Amino acid sequence: MDTNQHSQSKTPSIHRALVRRLIYTALAVALIVAIVVTLLERQRIVDTVVDRALLRTAQFNQQHQALLDAYDGSDRAGLQHALAQLANNRLMERAGFFVLAELYDRTQTPIGEFTDQGFDRIDAVVNWIEREQRPIPAAGEYFKDGFWIDSRPYIHVATPMTSSKGDVVAYLQGIYAVSRAAGSDLNQRVLRAIVMVIGIVLATTAVLYPVILNLMRKLTRSSANLLDSNLEMLQVLGSAIAKRDSDTSDHNFRVTIIAVRLAEAAGLDAGKIKSLIKGAFLHDVGKIAITDTILHKAGDLDDDEFRIMKTHVGHGLDIVERAAWLKDAAPVVGNHHEKCDGSGYPGGLDQQSIPVSARIFAIADVFDALTSRRPYKEPFSFEESMQILQEGRGTHFDPQLIDMFATIAHGLYEHLAGRGTDDLRTELETITRSYFSVDSEALSI
Numbered sequence: 027m028d029t030n031q032h033s034q035s036k037t038p039s040i041h042r043a044l045v046r047r048l049i050y051t052a053l054a055v056a057l058i059v060a061i062v063v064t065l066l067e068r069q070r071i072v073d074t075v076v077d078r079a080l081l082r083t084a085q086f087n088q089q090h091q092a093l094l095d096a097y098d099g100s101d102r103a104g105l106q107h108a109l110a111q112l113a114n115n116r117l118m119e120r121a122g123f124f125v126l127a128e129l130y131d132r133t134q135t136p137i138g139e140f141t142d143q144g145f146d147r148i149d150a151v152v153n154w155i156e157r158e159q160r161p162i163p164a165a166g167e168y169f170k171d172g173f174w175i176d177s178r179p180y181i182h183v184a185t186p187m188t189s190s191k192g193d194v195v196a197y198l199q200g201i202y203a204v205s206r207a208a209g210s211d212l213n214q215r216v217l218r219a220i221v222m223v224i225g226i227v228l229a230t231t232a233v234l235y236p237v238i239l240n241l242m243r244k245l246t247r248s249s250a251n252l253l254d255s256n257l258e259m260l261q262v263l264g265s266a267i268a269k270r271d272s273d274t275s276d277h278n279f280r281v282t283i284i285a286v287r288l289a290e291a292a293g294l295d296a297g298k299i300k301s302l303i304k305g306a307f308l309h310d311v312g313k314i315a316i317t318d319t320i321l322h323k324a325g326d327l328d329d330d331e332f333r334i335m336k337t338h339v340g341h342g343l344d345i346v347e348r349a350a351w352l353k354d355a356a357p358v359v360g361n362h363h364e365k366c367d368g369s370g371y372p373g374g375l376d377q378q379s380i381p382v383s384a385r386i387f388a389i390a391d392v393f394d395a396l397t398s399r400r401p402y403k404e405p406f407s408f409e410e411s412m413q414i415l416q417e418g419r420g421t422h423f424d425p426q427l428i429d430m431f432a433t434i435a436h437g438l439y440e441h442l443a444g445r446g447t448d449d450l451r452t453e454l455e456t457i458t459r460s461y462f463s464v465d466s467e468a469l470s471i
């Protein structure tokens with residue numbers, strides 16, 4: 027077999043499969059990284075914004091320390107004015123701004139309240155805080171929390187305000203709207219990260235691609251060599267017995283071609299046809315153990331001789347079961363002389379128990395034996411041979427398969443008549459290649 031031709035013809039599909047694999051992997055990696063980066067960046071922005079909001083409340087405490095120190099429950103106007111200022115410095119902050127602020131004293135009595143009526147979503151924000159019914163923070167408590175309205179983020183904070191002596195005198199609760207600028211910062215960072223990740227993954231893929239392709243080529247080549255060696259072993263073993271039996275491999279080549287065509291007509295799957303091909307090549311390999319006086323006897327075998335001849339099935343199984351790659355041949359080797367009425371050998375199996383590949387093969391084998399010269403017989407004509415097969419319909423042979431064979435037999439007979447050994451080998455190699463390929467044997471990528 028021409029090994030190079032074998033592996034090169036497989037390269038384009040391996041190339042395509044590899045590119046497909048790498049692209050899928052790159053996209054999957056980019057997607058996962060994009061999700062992780064988005065989550066991390068979002069958390070980072072939220073943390074930044076929360077820090078800004080808390081900083082603003084601390085500044086409020088500091089800027090209005092005098093008012094807070096002086097607060098005695100009666101003078102609220104100063105603090106109310108201060109609240110409005112807190113919420114009114116939008117332009118100064120990149121992170122965001124308070125759109126709602128409430129001040130309570132230690133007895134949870136409202137001191138003042140401000141809502142930014144200029145903010146377009148203010149109604150939704152007010153609704154949220156009413157629906158939410160956050161308890162006014164108790165002494166010593168503060169909290170911060172993020173929430174979304176119409177896919178815009180807000181931070182809800184509540185912090186204690188202390189006097190200059192450090193006593194808690196009031197609580198500030200506010201809703202801080204994250205600015206559009208902060209939102210687009212987030213989008214930009216995520217976008218930049220995704221573009222970078224895709225770039226890195228693609229660059230890595232591009233660098234690795236020739237390396238992987240080269241490895242795949244080597245692997246393919248060695249797999250192709252191995253497959254070719256196995257197919258050669260099949261042919262060598264089959265030819266070894268043919269040398270003793272009839273001097274040429276023609277019978278092996280023809281029965282394999284006939285059996286595959288019948289199997290295709292019967293709709294067998296590719297896996298079973300592969301096993302059938304191996305079995306067809308090796309069906310009589312056990313005849314190697316049969317003495318020449320019986321194997322080459324010109325006349326009929328007597329009972330003792332036929333009993334010995336029948337042992338070729340068991341010898342054949344012994345041989346094929348020794349190699350993992352040949353084990354597939356066992357259903358045909360072990361059952362090719364079984365008959366549907368249970369009168370065959372070695373098992374006397376009935377039709378249901380005979381593997382379909384062996385039932386198919388038996389038809390091919392007997393058809394070719396009948397139409398060929400044997401040491402013990404002259405060839406029968408096509409019509410005589412078909413007549414003998416018909417007589418075995420339902421007793422020797424599977425009736426459905428015989429009917430199927432009847433529709434293709436003449437075409438096959440004409441097709442194979444007078445063909446030389448090399449010609450038959452070439453045709454069989456084509457058939458074999460279509461069933462045994464490196465892709466399906468070794469590299470299921």
Ligand code: C2E
Pocket residue numbers: 320321322323324325326327335363391392395396400401402403414
């Ligand atoms: P084989 O020559 O390859 O024949 C395979 C099968 O084809 C035979 O299996 C039989 O089912 C069928 N077959 C072959 N020739 C005829 C025939 O003239 N008439 C009919 N009706 N069927 C035929 P089987 O009988 O189990 O034989 C297995 C092997 O035993 C044969 O393989 C052959 O090597 C040997 N053998 C069978 N009969 C004789 C014989 O009369 N003389 C000698 N020397 N060998 C025989």
Ligand code: SIN
Pocket residue numbers: 298301357380381382383384
């Ligand atoms: C075989 O042909 O490998 C066995 C399949 C069957 O049991 O029909």
Ligand code: SIN
Pocket residue numbers: 027254257258259260261451454455456458459
């Ligand atoms: C071989 O030629 O290597 C055996 C298998 C075949 O005939 O295709």
Ligand code: FE
Pocket residue numbers: 309310338362363
């Ligand atoms: Fe046989």
